Amino acid sequence: MKKITLLTTLMIVALLSFMTSASAIGTDKEYTPVPPSEDTVTALISSIQNDNGHVSIQADxxxxxxxxxxxxxxxxxxxxxxxxxxxxxxxxxxxxxxxxLRTYEVAPDAQVLMQIYDHDGTYEGMDIKWNEAVSLDKYLAIMNNDKLMDMKSFPYHLTIQDGKVVKIVQQYIP
Structure with a gap:
């Protein structure tokens, strides 16, 4: 019985690896590292809040x-x-x-690029789409949905200009 369980587990892992690789290869974009710059901070986000249209991120x-x-x-x-x-x-x-922890104000027109998130409430809907642009409102919803995956476990590259976050890029981690 242990051999069957082990074999089944290995087959599932192999299948998931193949599916992840296939979805990554099947996109028209590919992974590119975010280049370090003086105006970019990489951080782990502990909370994100919208207070009457003023979005702020608390991050480490x-x-x-x-x-x-x-x-x-x-x-x-x-x-x-x-x-x-x-x-x-x-x-x-x-x-x-x-x-x-530091608090960062987010510009209302901030650009948000995601790599992987819960698109439709299913594990199958969490395929990789490199640098997928989402609105700031959608990003707030994604960050507050931890049913299938905790989005706060990923690092994010925050580009800051004039004291506000103008770009948020999720860092994919394998």
Missing amino acids: PIEWYEGAAADQKFMEREKDAAEELGGAPDGYYIVNDDQT
Whole structure:
């Protein structure tokens, strides 16, 4: 019985991996890292609120590393694990030494780009659509819907100009 359960689990994992890869390949866009800049903060969002049309985000800024930079930072901070694994797991690494929350005001016309979210209340509807533009109102609804996936578990790149967030990009994590 244990062998059947193990085999079934492995088949489901393989099928889900294939479906995720197929949906990612089948899009007309592909993943591209958000380039670091002085006006962009990467953060974990703890809450988002709309108070009479004034949207604000409470977030914990983090350091986000990908590729070779992730491997280097992982090696600096996790030497034993880095040697065993050969680099940062899944190609990214997060540093969060200061967990102080900051509040950011969001511009009413902020651009929002999502990678994955609950489109229709089904697991099948959570396919990857790279940099899918959604309205700020839709983003508020997405962030407040944690039935299938907690959207606050993803990092977001927040572009800030004149003291307001003008662009929000969800960082996909495998």
